Amino acid sequence: MNLKNYIGGGFRQQTSNNWITNLNPATGEEICKVPVSNSKDVHEAINSARIAYPKWSKLSHGERSLWLSKIADKLEEMFEEIAKIESIDTGKPISLARSVDASRSIANFRFFSEMIRDLEIEEFEMEDATNFVIQKSIGVGALITPWNLPLYLLSWKIAPAIGMGNTVVCKPSELTPMTADLLMRAINDIGLPPGVINLVHGNGIETGSQLVENPDIDFVSFTGGTVTGSKVASSAAASFKKLSLELGGKNSSIIFADCEFDKTVRGVVRSGFLNQGQICLCGSRIFIEEEIYDDFKNSLIDAVENMKIGNPLNEDTDLGALISREHLRKIEYYSDLAIEEGGVLLTGGVPCLPKGLEKGNWIAPIIVEGLNHESRCSKEEIFGPMVTLHKFRKEDELIKMVNNTKYGLAGSVWTEDIEKGRRVAESIETGMIWINTWLHRDLRVPFGGVKDSGIGREGGKWSLGFFSELMNVCIKHK
Ligand code: NDP
Numbered sequence: 001m002n003l004k005n006y007i008g009g010g011f012r013q014q015t016s017n018n019w020i021t022n023l024n025p026a027t028g029e030e031i032c033k034v035p036v037s038n039s040k041d042v043h044e045a046i047n048s049a050r051i052a053y054p055k056w057s058k059l060s061h062g063e064r065s066l067w068l069s070k071i072a073d074k075l076e077e078m079f080e081e082i083a084k085i086e087s088i089d090t091g092k093p094i095s096l097a098r099s100v101d102a103s104r105s106i107a108n109f110r111f112f113s114e115m116i117r118d119l120e121i122e123e124f125e126m127e128d129a130t131n132f133v134i135q136k137s138i139g140v141g142a143l144i145t146p147w148n149l150p151l152y153l154l155s156w157k158i159a160p161a162i163g164m165g166n167t168v169v170c171k172p173s174e175l176t177p178m179t180a181d182l183l184m185r186a187i188n189d190i191g192l193p194p195g196v197i198n199l200v201h202g203n204g205i206e207t208g209s210q211l212v213e214n215p216d217i218d219f220v221s222f223t224g225g226t227v228t229g230s231k232v233a234s235s236a237a238a239s240f241k242k243l244s245l246e247l248g249g250k251n252s253s254i255i256f257a258d259c260e261f262d263k264t265v266r267g268v269v270r271s272g273f274l275n276q277g278q279i280c281l282c283g284s285r286i287f288i289e290e291e292i293y294d295d296f297k298n299s300l301i302d303a304v305e306n307m308k309i310g311n312p313l314n315e316d317t318d319l320g321a322l323i324s325r326e327h328l329r330k331i332e333y334y335s336d337l338a339i340e341e342g343g344v345l346l347t348g349g350v351p352c353l354p355k356g357l358e359k360g361n362w363i364a365p366i367i368v369e370g371l372n373h374e375s376r377c378s379k380e381e382i383f384g385p386m387v388t389l390h391k392f393r394k395e396d397e398l399i400k401m402v403n404n405t406k407y408g409l410a411g412s413v414w415t416e417d418i419e420k421g422r423r424v425a426e427s428i429e430t431g432m433i434w435i436n437t438w439l440h441r442d443l444r445v446p447f448g449g450v451k452d453s454g455i456g457r458e459g460g461k462w463s464l465g466f467f468s469e470l471m472n473v474c475i476k477h478k
Pocket of ligand 1: 144145146147148149171172173174175202203204205207208209210212223224225226228229231232246247248249279280381383409449453454
């Protein structure tokens with residue numbers, strides 16, 4: 001199967017004859033060939049978005065809201081197909097692809113459809129004048145997404161971007177292009193006006209960078225690694241493009257002795273290993289209060305060793321395959337580094353090859369203890385099924401250790417003392433933090449990180465703010 005770009009309302013072959021082979025992470029078998037789009041393809045996609053912009057931006061909020069709702073309805077019909085394709089393309093368990101990827105992608109379109117329908121113009125009265133704050137569309141945007149939550153993150157950007165009257169060119173990860181293709185089929189079927197959403201496949205170096213650099217792009221919403229984010233930022237800054245960066249993380253889970261023990265073990269296993277630890281919000285540094293360190297550690301090892309690793313398409317699989325051979329090598333590198341840095345592997349790190357899937361990218365989930373919190377393994381983003389355990393005694397020492405990383409995306413605190421939980425949570429340098437839960441998402445709240453984890457916030461009204469320009473109209477009374 002050869003994928004095609006989606007430009008100006010039609011599927012189009014790329015102009016070069018360059019292809020990338022997309023492999024199934026669990027089996028190593030070919031799924032499809034992905035076009036590598038060059039500057040000509042990128043230019044055509046931007047041009048078609050530019051042509052569609054005047055008409056689309058003039059539709060009312062109600063009309064655009066209706067289109068988002070039609071996309072959600074279409075995706076709803078394709079629910080099982082989304083889950084299956086996403087599971088095959090990413091290596092994640094089908095149950096997770098259903099509960100997160102398929103469900104939340106649909107929810108994103110529905111949520112922004114409603115927000116945009118209900119959007120009101122803010123007014124500020126003065127004694128002698130009235131101010132209106134208008135949210136205007138910006139123009140043509142580039143939306144660039146990573147491989148870990150392909151359709152979910154694409155829908156998270158597309159829905160508010162086009163909802164606010166912009167038109168867009170998307171570039172999904174070359175490693176997971178399948179549900180982006182499915183989304184293009186969906187919008188094609190419902191007859192979304194041509195050029196409102198365009199999609200170019202390809203790699204970051206050629207296709208992604210050309211998109212960001214192009215002077216006809218007005219804004220860029222990028223989710224991906226911090227190093228790539230820095231390149232995207234430099235290139236976008238040169239022409240003052242509006243920019244949102246959702247980048248990497250190294251998140252802490254903080255376990256106090258007064259936590260609800262069993263619930264916390266379950267929560268920390270989930271936050272450490274969901275999607276094989278390949279979620280930017282995963283808690284991979286686990287700080288445990290000294291009094292319960294040994295008990296908690298042993299329960300964690302038991303729970304992790306009981307997780308079922310295997311065929312992502314099996315209903316009872318807890319852990320699937322890693323995204324690529326290269327990523328597997330990265331996790332193996334950090335597993336070796338942990339030992340070099342003086343750590344002890346309490347479990348995992350060994351290859352585990354489910355029967356019949358020996359050509360996939362498999363590793364048993366890793367728990368390491370004995371590392372200094374300053375070690376590379378406990379400060380760098382690994383983005384895989386590997387967590388490090390650290391003991392703490394006092395609150396102030398804990399906060400220093402937790403904040404000692406260049407990242408600041410998310411975290412979780414586990415305690416029955418909510419006052420202490422809030423005090424500690426609010427001392428952490430991070431964009432988001434959960435108390436006694438993890439990945440409990442309300443689409444209305446701001447999402448994003450501080451320090452090297454990103455710039456700006458998306459989510460709810462913050463997404464609508466990013467994907468629009470504010471204008472103040474002041475009318476003097478007589
Ligand atoms: P990358 O940074 O490698 O890639 C992200 C996207 O950018 C891909 O589509 C990639 O294309 C593209 N890209 C690569 N180079 C460039 C460039 N120079 N110009 C423009 N685009 C480019 O990230 P990964 O795909 O490996 O994703 C994992 C990372 O994403 C982790 O660091 C994770 O923490 C982060 N992430 C952050 C989230 C957040 O909300 N903060 C959410 C999810 C993930 P291609 O891959 O095809 O080369």
